[in-house]
Amino acid sequence: xxxxxxxxxxxxxxxxxxxxxxxxxxxxxxxxxxxxxxxxxxxxxxxxxxxxxxxxxxxxxxxxxxxxxxxxxxxxxxxxxxxxxxxxxxxxxxxxxxxxxxxxxxxxxxxxxxxxxxxxxxxxxxxxxxxxxxxxxxxxxxxxxxxxxxxxxxxxxxxxxxxxxxxxxxxxxxxxxxxxxxxxxxxxxxxxxxxxxxxxxxxxxxxxxxxxxxxxxxxxxxxxxxxxxxxxxxxxxxxxxxxxxxxxxxxxxxxxx
Amino acid sequence: xxxxxxxxxxxxxxxxxxxxxxxxxxxxxxxxxxxxxxxxxxxxxxxxxxxxxxxxxxxxxxxxxxxxxxxxxxxxxxxxxxxxxxxxxxxxxxxxxxxxxxxxxxxxxxxxxxxxxxxxxxxxxxxxxxxxxxxxxxxxxxxxxxxxxxxxxxxxxxxxxxxxxxxxxxxxxxxxxxxxxxxxxxxxxxxxxxxxxxxxxxxxxxxxxxxxxxxxxxxxxxxxxxxxxxxxxxxxxxxxxxxxxxxxxxxxxxxxx
Numbered sequence: 001x002x003x004x005x006x007x008x009x010x011x012x013x014x015x016x017x018x019x020x021x022x023x024x025x026x027x028x029x030x031x032x033x034x035x036x037x038x039x040x041x042x043x044x045x046x047x048x049x050x051x052x053x054x055x056x057x058x059x060x061x062x063x064x065x066x067x068x069x070x071x072x073x074x075x076x077x078x079x080x081x082x083x084x085x086x087x088x089x090x091x092x093x094x095x096x097x098x099x100x101x102x103x104x105x106x107x108x109x110x111x112x113x114x115x116x117x118x119x120x121x122x123x124x125x126x127x128x129x130x131x132x133x134x135x136x137x138x139x140x141x142x143x144x145x146x147x148x149x150x151x152x153x154x155x156x157x158x159x160x161x162x163x164x165x166x167x168x169x170x171x172x173x174x175x176x177x178x179x180x181x182x183x184x185x186x187x188x189x190x191x192x193x194x195x196x197x198x199x200x201x202x203x204x205x206x207x208x209x210x211x212x213x214x215x216x217x218x219x220x221x222x223x224x225x226x227x228x229x230x231x232x233x234x235x236x237x238x239x240x241x242x243x244x245x246x247x248x249x250x251x252x253x254x255x256x257x
Numbered sequence: 258x259x260x261x262x263x264x265x266x267x268x269x270x271x272x273x274x275x276x277x278x279x280x281x282x283x284x285x286x287x288x289x290x291x292x293x294x295x296x297x298x299x300x301x302x303x304x305x306x307x308x309x310x311x312x313x314x315x316x317x318x319x320x321x322x323x324x325x326x327x328x329x330x331x332x333x334x335x336x337x338x339x340x341x342x343x344x345x346x347x348x349x350x351x352x353x354x355x356x357x358x359x360x361x362x363x364x365x366x367x368x369x370x371x372x373x374x375x376x377x378x379x380x381x382x383x384x385x386x387x388x389x390x391x392x393x394x395x396x397x398x399x400x401x402x403x404x405x406x407x408x409x410x411x412x413x414x415x416x417x418x419x420x421x422x423x424x425x426x427x428x429x430x431x432x433x434x435x436x437x438x439x440x441x442x443x444x445x446x447x448x449x450x451x452x453x454x455x456x457x458x459x460x461x462x463x464x465x466x467x468x469x470x471x472x473x474x475x476x477x478x479x480x481x482x483x484x485x486x487x488x489x490x491x492x493x494x495x496x497x498x499x500x501x502x503x504x505x506x507x508x509x510x511x512x513x514x
Contacts (some may be wrong), residue, residue, distance in 0.1 A: 117374060125499055127492035130485035155492045191510055227509040228387035235384035235412045242382055242502040245495070249503045252484040253448055 010078040025144035048087040080146040103176040112205040120151025121241035127155035187223035282401035305344040337403040360433040369462035377408025378498040384412035444480035
């Protein structure tokens with residue numbers, strides 16, 4: 001049984017404004033909540049169906065979790081899912097993430113990726129390819145948006161996602177002598193480029209691409225060739241998370257022949 | 258001004274059941290509606306804001322379109338979008354698509370892709386790479402689902418998306434001597450394989466992968482390597498539309514050195 005004010009509080013965390021005000025976010029689903037408990041995140045509370053609580057008594061005791069029993073109807077009210085699944089957790093947004101950036105590896109840079117599903121999918125992809133750092137512009141979708149967490153499939157706990165002023169960040173990166181790659185529809189065929197093992201890969205906004213101010217700072221403009229016979233009548237571009245994935249794959253392939 | 262029953266009818270087309278019953282579907286947004294009018298699809302009606310109608314009188318007259326003026330409030334009621342955009346069209350689902358399949362090119366085969374966003378993104382990607390045919394299992398998301406159309410970004414008008422019994426289809430393909438590729442987490446590194454120019458690429462369901470019955474019919478099991486140092490703690494898999502894109506890119510790259 002949870003109170004009306006608890007329901008209101010948890011539901012409010014779907015919105016950035018309330019996540020910022022309270023420093024809390026929500027994680028849902030058995031698998032992801034389990035990973036959350038095992039991670040470095042501080043879990044504030046669990047809200048779970050009786051069956052889940054019954055099955056996880058040991059986990060709750062060991063981790064000294066504050067767990068509340070709720071009904072399926074209550075879970076539905078606080079969930080962002082159409083079909084909520086057993087358990088929901090609230091957790092603390094880390095005040096200061098580890099901001100140490102390793103410039104000796106690839107770093108993904110997102111210049112205003114707005115769609116939460118795209119951001120989550122990109123985080124999942126970078127996790128798969130062992131890219132440990134994503135630097136996001138301040139206008140990129142919020143990491144703790146429920147749709148971002150969901151489509152990241154838990155990868156948000158393993159990838160360092162940092163929000164920074166991109167211009168200042170890229171300037172700093174250039175003093176570390178890393179190559180700055182950017183994706184453009186009129187860039188060079190990425191498969192013809194000799195890619196470097198370390199570097200920044202900049203991905204632009206879904207409809208606007210890379211912003212003019214960032215474009216000026218790019219060393220190599222690359223493009224994914226369509227190999228299509230019929231250039232007048234075909235897709236104009238790739239989805240941003242798809243383009244990111246093809247590029248990450250190609251960077252990794254180049255150094256693992 | 259549109260009637261209550263029209264609003265009800267158009268809204269009902271968000272659901273597969275009503276699309277099947279009426280043979281109609283909805284396309285939204287200026288760009289996509291324009292492409293629809295220029296395509297082979299039969300447009301039944303347009304519902305547009307006054308400004309759009311004003312600006313497109315010639316288009317409406319030339320194509321003998323049945324266009325109704327509606328208010329922003331009415332558009333909001335019939336739209337699937339959070340922020341509806343100027344114009345919405347209803348169109349006819351083609352009774353029998355061109356079912357002629359060219360086995361001399363790559364064919365993408367979807368074994369129960371359930372997420373509409375994934376299906377739409379996959380259609381957009383195949384369009385980009387000039388893959389003209391997608392064969393879907395009967396349980397794959399419906400092509401005319403608004404989210405599929407939206408994430409395809411209009412590519413659904415250029416790619417032949419066919420729903421068939423996959424087992425029978427693959428059996429037929431094998432008589433045409435095409436190689437059947439399937440993606441598996443324990444498959445061979447795709448970058449080590451000598452890929453063929455034509456063939457079927459089978460993509461499995463988001464959580465279950467390729468079904469056992471289809472798995473038996475696969476010639477080559479392939480996998481996208483993660484190149485990650487830390488295999489015990491990383492993403493377990495890639496998003497289905499991301500994996501599809503990386504594989505399509507690699508097939509095209511192999512034959513365009």
